[in-house]
Amino acid sequence: MNHYLHELIHTQKNILFLQGPVGPFFKKVAEWLKKSGCNVYKINLNGGDEYFYSKNSVSFCKSVEKFPQFLQDYIYQHSIDAIIVFGDCRIYHKIAKSIADSNPNLSFWVFEEGYLRPHYITFEKDGVNGFSLLPKNHDFYENIGITSIDKSNGKSHYYSMIRYSVIYYIFMLLKKYKYSNYIHHRKTSLSFYASHWVLALIRRLKSKLIEPRLIKNVINNEHKPFYIFPLQCNQDFQIQEHSPYHSMKSYIFRVICSFSLFADEKSYLLIKHHPMDEGFNNYNRLIKKLANRYGVSKRVIYIHGVSMPIILRKAIGLVTVNSTCGLSALIHGLPVIALGKAHYDIKGLTFQNGLNRFWKEGQKPDTQLFERYRSYLYNKSQIKGSIYYADFNLNIE
Structure with a gap:
């Protein structure tokens, strides 16, 4: 337990x-x-x-x-x-x-x-x-x-x-007169979410068509060597509360700028869109604009849909704000740097000397230290199961 x-x-x-x-x-x-x-x-x-x-x-x-x-x-x-x-x-x-x-x-x-x-x-x-x-x-x-x-x-x-x-926001709307003073941490409009979920579904279907080619390119090392930068949801508290910039656009700017100046000229940067943010944000124009400005348009690639395990098996390092993808990268033995507050940002696991030096000096995590850390994390704070699964059973006996 x-x-x-x-x-x-x-x-x-x-x-x-x-x-x-x-x-x-x-x-x-x-x-x-x-x-x-x-x-x-x-x-x-x-x-x-x-x-x-x-x-x-x-x-x-x-x-x-x-x-x-x-x-x-x-x-x-x-x-x-x-x-x-x-x-x-x-x-x-x-x-x-x-x-x-x-x-x-x-x-x-x-x-x-x-x-x-x-x-x-x-x-x-x-x-x-x-x-x-x-x-x-x-x-x-x-x-x-x-x-x-x-x-x-x-x-x-x-x-x-x-x-x-959908059910939650319907009843939030139906009972709005009763809870008229309530302050929600996100937008409460059902139509807002419905329209964005439809857009997310369309983008997911589109990525399904493009994904096989991207996977083939990754597997065939056409973008080798590459770093992966998984984006996070812009309105998530991980960004709003636990990072210094409070905006994914700011992090995209910082990472592309640093990559262009300090990474090896033969390396690539794969920026992966967050799957839960598909219908809400798209950074394609921003990424193209910044990549062109800093002369790395052929080395910065914006991807959707490709599963993280496929990418992590081929990447040479991962840049994150504080995503759980950082833990996944550590499991794969990749060099990782966390730009925000992260519980796994520990000397010996993540790079501690700044983003500019990370591109050429990032080191793989200490395997034994990570296994000890993960064991402690698992036993101390994790429960097997899913919060949202319909037939959920709290498996803690």
Whole structure:
């Protein structure tokens, strides 16, 4: 069992859920916690929350300025000793974290997409991603034992996520009058998402036609040697909260500029679009403009659809802000540099001397150190399963 989850059920009795992911995930976790002897409470912030967790819950409908007092009163009235959220950067969750930090009898726990994707869920105490308490001290991992990791594949959750999202935003809209003061961390228009999901589907189908040629080019080393730069979703908290530039356009500019000046003239840069961002952003014009400006138009290639394992097996290095692709690259033994805050940005695993020097000086990770780190990460914070899979079963017994 995940060490943090084990700690939660053995030390906390009265547990409060705030906002979860779209879908029934929090409801299922709550059911498991009740069977483990915990008392579970839930505060809903919008109609989508209420739809997926309607029983044994209360609604907060006032302005966010009144949420701190509401939450403190609720914690006191129900003797809450633990708060559980999905993602720690939403405005309501930041307020909850602030209250937990000032109360020694109240703990704060966070679910998030798995670090070891795509078939794991992350669960940590106090924060995730850039706020994770996972040690970044190289020496800490020297005495960590290496354990086997379940690498069996689960089912894809992409279409379940889409279905849950549609339902969530429909009920957010239907209950908008009730939760008129609610502040969401993303756009809430269903038509906005529907139009972009259709565009994403079209682009996915288009990439299916182009993908075989790109895969053939990669396999045949036509772009060899190459570095891979996987893009991230521009509005993701990984970019907005855990990186200094807060914009993927800024990172694209920085990476292309550095590549043109400091990488070997025979090398290529493959910039891979994020699959979840297909219908929302397209950086083709920007990349072409920058590549032309810096004289590397024939060496910078913008790709969609090609799976990461195929690319990682052929790449000579990976540049990322703080994507979980960095972990995948470390698994493949590639030199990696993280430009933002990343829990795996540790001396001996990632390059520590700046992007400009990375192109020629990047080194492969210390294999033993990485295996120790991954074993610790796996046992401490990962749960086998998918947040969005329709027949989800919390596999933590």
